[in-house]
Structures are given as structure tokens and as C-alpha cells.
Amino acid sequence: MRSWCSPKVLRPGTFSRALFQRHNGVRALLTLAALAAQVCLAQTFPSRPLHLIVPFPPGGSTDILARALAQKLAENLGQPVVIDNRGGAGGTIGAAEASKAAPDGHTIMMGHLGTLAVAPAIYKKLPYDPVKSFAPVALMALVPSVLVVNPRVLDVKSAGELVAYARAHPGQLTYGSGGLGSSAHLTTEYFKLATGTDILHVPYKGIGPMLADLVGGQISMGLNGAPAVMPYVVQGRLRALAVSSAKRLPALPELPTLAESGVPGFEANGWYGIVAPAGTPGTAIERLNAEVRRIVATPELKARLDQEGAIAAAGTPEEFGAFIASEIDRWGAVLKKAGIQPQ
Numbered sequence: 001m002r003s004w005c006s007p008k009v010l011r012p013g014t015f016s017r018a019l020f021q022r023h024n025g026v027r028a029l030l031t032l033a034a035l036a037a038q039v040c041l042a043q044t045f046p047s048r049p050l051h052l053i054v055p056f057p058p059g060g061s062t063d064i065l066a067r068a069l070a071q072k073l074a075e076n077l078g079q080p081v082v083i084d085n086r087g088g089a090g091g092t093i094g095a096a097e098a099s100k101a102a103p104d105g106h107t108i109m110m111g112h113l114g115t116l117a118v119a120p121a122i123y124k125k126l127p128y129d130p131v132k133s134f135a136p137v138a139l140m141a142l143v144p145s146v147l148v149v150n151p152r153v154l155d156v157k158s159a160g161e162l163v164a165y166a167r168a169h170p171g172q173l174t175y176g177s178g179g180l181g182s183s184a185h186l187t188t189e190y191f192k193l194a195t196g197t198d199i200l201h202v203p204y205k206g207i208g209p210m211l212a213d214l215v216g217g218q219i220s221m222g223l224n225g226a227p228a229v230m231p232y233v234v235q236g237r238l239r240a241l242a243v244s245s246a247k248r249l250p251a252l253p254e255l256p257t258l259a260e261s262g263v264p265g266f267e268a269n270g271w272y273g274i275v276a277p278a279g280t281p282g283t284a285i286e287r288l289n290a291e292v293r294r295i296v297a298t299p300e301l302k303a304r305l306d307q308e309g310a311i312a313a314a315g316t317p318e319e320f321g322a323f324i325a326s327e328i329d330r331w332g333a334v335l336k337k338a339g340i341q342p343q
Helices: 012-022 026-044 061-077 089-100 113-122 159-168 183-195 207-216 226-234 282-296 299-308 317-337
Strands: 050-054 081-085 107-112 134-149 174-177 200-203 221-225 239-243 269-277
Touching (some): 050 061, 050 089, 061 207, 061 282, 061 299, 089 107, 107 113, 107 134, 113 183, 113 269, 113 317, 134 226, 134 282, 134 317, 159 239, 174 207, 207 221, 221 226, 226 239, 226 299, 269 282, 282 299, 282 317
Parallel strands (some): 174 200
């Protein structure tokens, strides 16, 4: 017996023409055919390797977390998950490419705060709509930032000392980010507002290139995702001063929060989650969501995230969609207050 998922059986065009000639209930039968197609998709997805677009170069927090997820996702889905790094313009180039991909579930993107919540307030002509161009799959992790300095360039030992130095030398310190609208850009502008400091922004095409210059002494400081900066802190090449989360990180219990360091009420977290092109079938979204949530809940990945200074977080696609919308409102207001105009 042929499977209902066989191409020779499920051919909606031929099927519907024949039915149209014989019956008046075409709509009902076409609906039945569509439902059958959805069942088949659920049974066969994924049918080939997945592409996970990372809209930044290798080496940054987005890339590190994407690779940790991809390994387990490939094991669970039984298909390879190919990392596709497409950096540039604060992640918007890669996001635009992801939004144009075939909506069949085989192309997904590691979205983050910058590409999905901040970009609308940064770019006048954004080549995608963070809400309309994507189907939320699942939030993966919250990633607090770590305030770091190059000790050879700036010999300060606390966030308070850094703020005092910045106030005494307006416009002389430089901070790096992965580009306009990146998490580091947003968080540091928020830090500048909260501390009344004037620090020059130097945007890069990703955190990896920025960290190379920070370690090399070309820029003074950074407020960047913990997964990317902590290896350099451990090596002694960067000095960590504080974290941006409301509470201290389990992986860095000795490091105070910025709120504890004289910046009352300061809290800012980057975040990362999986999205797919708009129009991706619900069955594919549900399968991907279930796998991401299962992976994030494993002790192995939780330990990996904890080691990287990230906090595991996952929920339903609907919850992630509502979260993205709330973040667009929140950070849009921060950027407006900071006087940052769309470019």
C-alpha cells in the first residue's frame, strides 16, 4: 500500500482538478489535502540538513551558543546542522538572508537582542521586519554582559574607578561592539546614560574582531557577552570589573554586579533564541521548539551555559514572540533617550 505521503498520491493540483469536476465540496476536500500534507511534513521533517544562520563572524557569543545548540540539535533530529556565519551591519545582513530563506524549517537563525529588538531603532531602511519576517521558535538563553578593560591600556580595578576615570576624561575612552544595534552597543549606551559618562563607540563587524583589538590595546574597554570575553579574562589578558545582570552569575560569584558597583538599578541582559522565516509550517516550528527546549533543559547544556556565563531560558513560540515585542518597546525607548538616531 502506498503511503499518503508519497508524491504520487499527494499531488494537490491533480487531485483538486479531478475533484472539481465531480463534486461541489472542493474547499473541504482541499482543506483535507492540506491537512494531509501537514501530517506528511510532520512525519518527514527534517528531510535534509539544516542551516543555522549566525548573523555574526565566528568567535562571538552568538556563534558560541549557536554551535553548542547545533551539536545537540543534529543528534536529536538525525540530520547535520550546518553553521552559516554571515556577519556585517550589526547582524542585519545575516538576518535579512534568513528572512528570505525557504520557509520549510530547514533554515533557521540564531536571533538575538540586536537583530530582533534593537535594529528597528538603529536602521532607517531595515531589510526585514523583526516581527513580520520571522516565526519565533524558542528563546534559548539570557546572556549578561561583563564590563572588561585591557589592563595595559586602562589600569582600573573596579567599575567605580572606571566611571570616575571616564568622567574625568570625557571622550577619551573607547569601547567596542559587534556593530550598530548589537547587544554590546545597546548595553554600553545604557551604561553611559546611567553613569553620565562620555565614551566613544567603535563598531566592528562582530565581537571576534572587536576582541582582537581590545586584547591588542587598540580600544580601552568593552561591555560584552560573558561567553565571548571570559576566556580572555581567565588568561589574564582582560580584567573583569562587573556584570550587567541583577544578580551575580554562578560562574563568576566573586564578580559584583554594576548595581553593587555604584550604578543603582542597572540591569541589562543580552538574549538569544531561534527563529525561522515567516510562513514556516507550524509542525516544523513545534518540532524545533520541542527539541530546543529539551536540549536547553539537559544538565549538560545547562552546565555549558553556566560555564559560559549564560542563563538557560526556553518557552513556547508564543512566549518568545511576546518577549521580542516587549524588548522592541523597551530598548527603542532607551535608544531614543540616548539620542541615537536611525541611520
